[in-house]
Amino acid sequence: MLTDPPIEGRQGLGRRDFLKRSAAAAVALSTGPRPQPPTVDASRVNAILADFRRFGGTGDGGTTRLAYSDEDLAGRDYAAGLMRRAGLEVSTDLAGNLIGRRPGTDPAALPIITGSHMDSVPSGGSYDGQVGSAAAFEVALTLADHDIALRHPLEVIIFQNEEGGKTGSRALVGRVYPFELDIVTASGHSIRDGIARLGGDPARLAEARRDPGSMAGFLELHIEQGALLEAGGIEIGVVEGIVGIRRWNVTVRGAQNHAGTTPMPLRRDALVAAADFVRAANEVATTMPGRQVATVGRIEAVPGAPNVVPGEVRATLEIRDLAMTKIDRVFAEIEARARAIEAGREVTVAFEQFYESLAAPTDSRFRDIVEASAAALGYSRTRMPSGAGHDAQSMAELGPVGMIFVPSRGGISHSPDEYTAPGDIARGANVLLRSVLALDGGG
């Protein structure tokens, strides 16, 4: 059901500039010395990214391209055209993921997969997922430009509904539960209807599952969505893995009292105890060695009136780290602090875990390849965890994965203010290209 994007006549000046630049690059290739290995066309990858904004771009620099929306469908049509231009064979799998594939020279070699997502949150940015998607197309286009054959098949995948819960990549590992199909997403379409809209078949979703060991590996470029690279003036993040997450509901119970008639020494104020707890969680995560984070993001005092000493406080606690065992150690330390607060403030503090997402470490060989690629290109780099979830987390069940981060200005994401500089995007795409070539050469 996918058709070529109507490149001429509808895409305006940006599109024409893009084609002119592509042509210029081709001319340079045919007349100048050919670099070994090649690098991406920095202008083209940024032009592709800019073109994406025609599908749901908002006036403020942001993008609203909700999974399954008309903008999502139009954006994928455009993406399919780019895939074809890069010589990829385009298809949509049963889960509605958009796939572009070129064969390898070795019939026995497993595919090297790269890609990301193109859907956004409501009033989201124009970089999250889209940078990795544009870079994947650019890698395929560069390989085509340079007529480079790979030993492995190459697959470019645009995963569907990443923002709504990584539906597409989870379908590839058989982890979409039947009840999820009835969830109505931000687009107004249920996941079931959305998959059909994309050209998948929700009734045959289970068949979209791939076998573990069916790929040579998966590489994803993504914006950092944090401020670590920018703060350190570093160009490339070599992702060590996607952190695990545990979340708890925390209930602090004291004694509800009249705020006028209850002298300070007679109070068992649940909110004062909760304040101790918020500080303790922050202190533990800040002072323990390591890169764990702990967050109290939600808090409510009951009954919540200005003139009543709170008898109960309901809050959440979230801990993330690359190692689940470290999460356990951080929690144990915070829990010990809670026990001390109970004794000191005559309250009770109860924890109830309600969410868990297991950590997904990247492959050590992939980390080395990404790092070596960045080094060969002369880019500054650092190893770091990914604090956010990504499709690579699902793909890790199928084989080795690697991730490349580029800086996010101010660490801002899921906002129209999300921004990554064109130079950073080109550097990221170059590291992705070189890593793909290194994997192909080495595996």
Next chain:
Amino acid sequence: MLTDPPIEGRQGLGRRDFLKRSAAAAVALSTGPRPQPPTVDASRVNAILADFRRFGGTGDGGTTRLAYSDEDLAGRDYAAGLMRRAGLEVSTDLAGNLIGRRPGTDPAALPIITGSHMDSVPSGGSYDGQVGSAAAFEVALTLADHDIALRHPLEVIIFQNEEGGKTGSRALVGRVYPFELDIVTASGHSIRDGIARLGGDPARLAEARRDPGSMAGFLELHIEQGALLEAGGIEIGVVEGIVGIRRWNVTVRGAQNHAGTTPMPLRRDALVAAADFVRAANEVATTMPGRQVATVGRIEAVPGAPNVVPGEVRATLEIRDLAMTKIDRVFAEIEARARAIEAGREVTVAFEQFYESLAAPTDSRFRDIVEASAAALGYSRTRMPSGAGHDAQSMAELGPVGMIFVPSRGGISHSPDEYTAPGDIARGANVLLRSVLALDGGG
């Protein structure tokens, strides 16, 4: 529109017991030695209080007698009957307050006023306001039993809609704003309709206003609604005044960030800063000399998701003290702590005052009289502020006021668990009676 309560036939065994006890008391009076000065009938005042529960009493020991409700009207009818039984002339003023009056022997003497309220909050207790009302009736009944004439006129007032904002007592000092009449109360009746239902005239509400200096004084017995007396094993609270109140909206602003991708050292977490603030406010109020209280009763983190570092926290701060200048000093100290938090956590803390209720000190002579009365009766007593608001606060604009507190079990109020022991109620009524006699003798 008030009628005698149908004492016989409708009031059941409790009522018959009450009459039997009253008769027994009368017999005791006529045959035994007459005490000088007299004391109240401990059984009778508790029986009156128990009788109140026939009007809105709930099965769990509590009472729902919302102002202007049918239960309120029926309770007032019963109260009017008690007033008549005590030889008081019953009327309803233009504001709907129920008034029982007996003349004094000195035509020039101003009235001594006592009373409280009989309305309750929804699912409220059976003591708040009702103890002071029952005691006022008991004082009048005891004076009648003993045929004691007072030099001053005596007025017993049941103020209407205390729980909904002290409407009745504020009308006596001309402080009910026209817009308030349209407020729909918990009973479902607007204040305008409610006043009419009680026999007042909302159109002539302004005429309900009394002149400052038009009374010799006002005395109110009330349950403490705090745990100070119980905790100290003290029988009588000599109230030094009703505390003033100031309330602020407090807004802490930091930086909203992704809880996964923002390392601890790069955070400007508004909730961690707000936790500092909650603790600081508590510490300042607890450690400064005096009996001020400070409460953060409401708190909300924005956006309030488990996986987002809060960028903003909205909370309330309330400070109460007998002296408004002390409230200012406590606030200044808390504000200084907020400035230090701003610097330390890279956040801003903004305060916006949205409520003020001025402190109403009791009259020093009244305090001495209440204390001397308790001492003469052999009751333990202490001077203390009233942390809650009362009708006495309005009455203080008309002349000197005094208040007597009796213990509240566990400090619990506005709840079916509200409880004051019969012995404490009798002691309170005795202090009220003796104080009225002392005021009459001395003024």
